[in-house]
Amino acid sequence: xxxxxxxxxxxxxxxxxxxxxxxxxxxxxxxxxxxxxxxxxxxxxxxxxxxxxxxxxxxxxxxxxxxxxxxxxxxx
Amino acid sequence: xxxxxxxxxxxxxxxxxxxxxxxxxxxxxxxxxxxxxxxxxxxxxxxxxxxxxxxxxxxxxxxxxxxxxxxxxxxxxxxxxxxxxxxxxxxxxxxxxxxxxxxxxxxxxxxxxxxxxxxxxxxxxxxxxxxxxxxxxxxxxxxxxxxxxxxxxxxxxxxxxxxxxxxxxxxxxxxxxxxxxxxxxxxxxxxxxxxxxxxxxxxxxxxxxxxxxxxxxxxxxxxxxxxxxxxxxxxxxxxxxxxxxxxxxxxxxxxxxxxxxxxxxxxxxxxxxxxxxxxxxxxxxxxxxxxxxxxxxxxxxxxxxxxxxxxxxxxxxxxxxxxxxxxxxxxxxxxxxxxxxxxxxxxxxxxxxxxxxxxxxxxxxxxxxxxxxxxxxxxxxxxxxxxxxxxxxxxxxxxxxxxxxxxxxxxxxxxxxxxxxxxxxxxxxxxxxxxxxxxxxxxxxxxxxxxxxxxxxxxxxxxxxxxxxxxxxxxxxxxxxxxxxxxxxxxxxxxxxxxxxxxxxxxxxxxxxxxxxxxxxxxxxxxxxxxxxxxxxxxxxxxxxxxxxxxxxxxxxxxxxxxxxxxxxxxxxxxxxxxxxxxxxxxxxxxxxxxxxxxxxxxxxxxxxxxxxxxxxxxxxxxxxxxxxxxxxxxxxxxxxxxxxxxxxxxxxxxxxxxxxxxxxxxxxxxxxxxxxxxxxxxxxxxxxxxxxxxxxxx
Numbered sequence: 160x161x162x163x164x165x166x167x168x169x170x171x172x173x174x175x176x177x178x179x180x181x182x183x184x185x186x187x188x189x190x191x192x193x194x195x196x197x198x199x200x201x202x203x204x205x206x207x208x209x210x211x212x213x214x215x216x217x218x219x220x221x222x223x224x225x226x227x228x229x230x231x232x233x234x235x
Numbered sequence: 236x237x238x239x240x241x242x243x244x245x246x247x248x249x250x251x252x253x254x255x256x257x258x259x260x261x262x263x264x265x266x267x268x269x270x271x272x273x274x275x276x277x278x279x280x281x282x283x284x285x286x287x288x289x290x291x292x293x294x295x296x297x298x299x300x301x302x303x304x305x306x307x308x309x310x311x312x313x314x315x316x317x318x319x320x321x322x323x324x325x326x327x328x329x330x331x332x333x334x335x336x337x338x339x340x341x342x343x344x345x346x347x348x349x350x351x352x353x354x355x356x357x358x359x360x361x362x363x364x365x366x367x368x369x370x371x372x373x374x375x376x377x378x379x380x381x382x383x384x385x386x387x388x389x390x391x392x393x394x395x396x397x398x399x400x401x402x403x404x405x406x407x408x409x410x411x412x413x414x415x416x417x418x419x420x421x422x423x424x425x426x427x428x429x430x431x432x433x434x435x436x437x438x439x440x441x442x443x444x445x446x447x448x449x450x451x452x453x454x455x456x457x458x459x460x461x462x463x464x465x466x467x468x469x470x471x472x473x474x475x476x477x478x479x480x481x482x483x484x485x486x487x488x489x490x491x492x493x494x495x496x497x498x499x500x501x502x503x504x505x506x507x508x509x510x511x512x513x514x515x516x517x518x519x520x521x522x523x524x525x526x527x528x529x530x531x532x533x534x535x536x537x538x539x540x541x542x543x544x545x546x547x548x549x550x551x552x553x554x555x556x557x558x559x560x561x562x563x564x565x566x567x568x569x570x571x572x573x574x575x576x577x578x579x580x581x582x583x584x585x586x587x588x589x590x591x592x593x594x595x596x597x598x599x600x601x602x603x604x605x606x607x608x609x610x611x612x613x614x615x616x617x618x619x620x621x622x623x624x625x626x627x628x629x630x631x632x633x634x635x636x637x638x639x640x641x642x643x644x645x646x647x648x649x650x651x652x653x654x655x656x657x658x659x660x661x662x663x664x665x666x667x668x669x670x671x672x673x674x675x676x677x678x679x680x681x682x683x684x685x686x687x688x689x690x691x692x693x694x695x696x697x698x699x700x701x702x703x704x705x706x707x708x709x710x711x712x713x714x715x716x717x718x719x720x721x722x723x724x725x726x727x728x729x730x731x732x733x734x735x736x737x738x739x740x741x742x743x744x745x746x747x748x749x750x751x752x753x754x755x756x757x758x759x760x761x762x763x764x765x766x767x768x769x770x771x772x773x774x775x776x777x778x779x780x781x782x783x784x785x786x787x788x789x790x791x792x793x794x795x796x797x798x799x800x801x802x803x804x805x806x807x808x809x810x811x812x813x814x815x816x817x818x819x820x821x822x823x824x825x826x827x828x829x830x831x832x833x834x835x836x837x838x839x840x841x842x843x844x845x846x847x848x849x850x851x852x853x854x855x856x857x858x859x860x861x862x863x864x865x866x867x868x869x870x871x872x873x874x875x876x877x878x879x880x881x882x883x884x885x886x887x888x889x890x891x892x893x894x895x896x897x898x899x900x901x902x903x904x905x906x907x908x909x910x911x912x913x914x915x916x917x918x919x920x921x922x923x924x925x926x927x928x929x930x931x932x933x934x
Binding site (some may be wrong): 190206211222 | 298301332466467470477507513601606608718721723924
C-alpha cells in the first residue's frame with residue numbers, strides 16, 4: 160500500500176517520492192512540493208480535509224484530493 | 236526637467252510588498268495578508284535624488300511567472316512587452332525573510348527577463364526572533380544582484396533601496412539559471428527557429444495557460460509561429476524548470492541562510508493549535524462572527540440615523556429656500572435623496588471592512604478558510620466563500636467583489652450567484668416596517684414574535700443561498716482546473732495605518748462604483764415620478780382643487796393631495812398600473828407596484844416611495860406606518876397591509892434581486908450580461924412564486 164501526504168498524522172513527517180507531474184498543479188510544485196523534499200502535517204480539519212502542511216518550509220492548506228496524489232515515505 | 240525612472244515592485248503575496256510601496260511613495264494603498272489581495276494597477280511616485288524621480292508600479296502579488304490568474308498574467312505581460320506603458324527600467328523583487336527560499340524561485344525567473352533586478356529581503360525585524368542569520372555577500376554573488384534588507388513595518392532600509400535603484404546601471408544582467416539548462420535539446424532547437432528572441436521569453440510565451448492580451452508587434456508575430464507542445468510534455472518541462480531553479484538555489488542556500496532553532500520562538504504553532512482546533516477553532520470563529528455582527532449593527536445604527544436625518548433636512552431646506560422649479564425638484568427630490576441613499580451605507584460598509592481587514596492583516600483569515608472549506612464544499616462553495624457570504628449581510632456589492640480570490644471559477648461563480656440571497660442591510664428597513672405592520676408585538680414561547688420573524692428571514696436568506704449553491708453545483712458543468720491551495724501566513728499584529736487605508740479604499744470604491752449607479756437610477760426614477768404624458772399630470776393642481784372633496788382641505792393637505800394625484804398620472808404611476816395584473820395575485824396594488832419598481836435602485840427606497848404615494852408629509856417612520864396600516868384594499872374592503880400581503884411582501888424582498896447595483900457588479904465580475912441576467916430572472920421568478928404561494932394559501 161503506497162502512502163501519500165493524506166496518510167500523515169499530526170506531527171508526522173515524510174519525504175516526497177518521484178511522481179508524474181501531469182495531475183499536480185504547477186503552483187504546488189513551485190511551492191516546493193518536489194521529489195526529495197520533506198513534508199510535515201501541522202493540523203487537520205475535521206474528516207482530515209483540508210489539511211495544513213509544511214512543505215519545503217512553506218505553510219499551506221491543501222485539500223485531500225491533492226494530498227492523495229503525492230506519494231511519500233513516512234519518516235519515523 | 237528631472238529624469239523619471241520606471242520601477243516595478245514584484246513579489247509573493249504576504250511579503251509586505253504593498254507596505255513597502257506605501258513607505259516609498261506615501262500614497263494610500265492596501266496591504267493584504269490574504270493571498271491575492273492586490274488586484275488593481277497601483278502606481279506611485281518617489282523622489283530618489285534631487286533630479287531623479289521614480290514612478291513605482293506595485294504589480295499584483297504572484298508566486299511565479301507561470302501565471303494561473305489574470306492578476307498574475309499582468310506581471311508577465313508588463314515584464315515581457317517592451318512597449319508596455321509600465322515596462323520597468325528597474326525591477327525590484329520583494330521577498331520576506333521567513334519564506335526566502337520560495338521567494339527566490341520568483342527572483343530567478345524575473346532575473347531571466349534581462350531587466351536590471353534588485354532583491355529586497357523584507358521583514359528584517361523578524362530575523363532575530365526567528366534566529367536567522369544571512370550571508371549577504373554570498374547571496375549577492377550567487378544571485379548576480381544587489382540585496383537590500385528592509386523592514387516595511389519599521390521603515391528601515393528605504394534610503395539604501397533608493398540608492399540602489401539610482402545605481403541600476405551597475406546591476407548585472409546575467410541570469411541565475413540559463414533556460415537551456417532545463418532541456419538543452421529542446422531549447423537549442425527553439426532558439427535556432429527564433430534567433431532574435433531570448434529563450435526564456437520564448438518559453439514564457441509558449442508555456443502560459445493564460446491568453447496574452449498585451450504584446451508588442453514583434454512578440455505577437457513570434458507568438459503566432461510558436462511550435463505546438465502537448466500538455467503532458469509542457470508539464471514535464473515546467474516541472475524540470477522548477478526543479479532546476481530550486482537546485483541552483485539549494486546549492487548555496489544553506490550556507491547563506493542559517494537558522495538557529497534554539498533562538499527562534501515558536502508561538503505561531505501554539506496559536507495555530509488553538510485557532511485551528513477541530514472543535515475550539517469553530518467555537519472561536521463563531522464568537523468572532525457574533526462580535527462582528529453585533530458591532531456592525533450596533534455601532535452603525537447611530538451614524539446611519541444621523542445621515543438619514545441630515546439628508547432629509549437638506550431636501551427640505553432646498554425645497555423651502557430655492558425658487559420652485561424643475562431644477563429645485565431635481566435637486567431636492569432626485570439628487571439629494573439619491574446621494575443620501577448611498578451615504579447611508581457608508582457606516583456599515585466601513586465597519587465591515589474594518590473587521591475584514593483586521594482578520595486579513597492578522598493572518599486569521601487563512602485559518603477561517605482552512606476551517607470552513609470542507610463544510611462549504613458540500614454546497615459547491617469554497618472555504619474562501621465564507622468572507623463574501625459574511626460580507627453579504629452588509630451589502631452584496633463588496634461581497635461580490637470579495638470573491639476575486641477564489642481561484643476555482645465554478646466555486647467563484649456559484650458564490651457570486653448565491654450571495655444576493657443573504658439578507659443585506661438594505662432589506663432591513665423594509666423588513667422592519669412590514670414586520671411591525673403585520674406581526675403582533677407579542678411574546679411567543681418567551682421570544683418576541685417580531686424579533687423571531689426577523690431572525691427567520693435572515694435564516695431563510697442564508698438557507699436559500701446554501702440550497703441554491705447545492706443545486707447550482709449539480710447543474711453547472713464547469714470544469715474547474717485550478718486547485719485549492721492557501722498559504723497560511725505568520726500571525727501579525729495588524730498595523731492601524733494599513734487597516735485604515737483598506738477601510739478608506741474599499742469604502743471609496745463602493746461609493747464610486749455602486750454609488751454612481753444608485754444615484755443615476757434615483758434621478759431616472761425622479762424623472763419618471765415627476766413627469767407624465769397626459770394632461771391629467773400637467774393640470775393636476777386645477778383638477779384636484781376643483782374636486783368637491785378638496786374644498787375643505789388646508790393648503791398643506793391640498794399640496795399633498797396634488798402630488799399624490801400627480802404621481803398616479805406620472806410615468807411611474809402608469810408603469811405601476813401596467814404591472815398591477817401581474818402583482819395582484821401576490822396581494823399588491825398598483826401603488827405597491829410603483830414602490831417595487833422604484834426600490835430597484837435600492838431596496839430601502841420602498842419605504843420612501845410608499846410615503847410619497849400615500850402622500851405622507853413627513854418621513855417619520857411612525858407616520859408612514861400609521862398611514863400604511865389604514866390603507867384599504869378596494870376589492871375586499873380589508874386592510875391592504877394584512878398578514879397575507881405582509882408575508883408575501885417579506886418573501887418577495889427576501890428572494891428577489893431588487894438591486895440594480897448588484898446586477899451591475901455581477902456583470903463586471905463575470906465579464907458579461909449572461910450570468911447577471913440569469914441570476915435576475917431566477918431570483919425574480921422564485922420570489923414571485925414564493926410570494927404567490929404564500930398569499931394564496933394565507934388569504
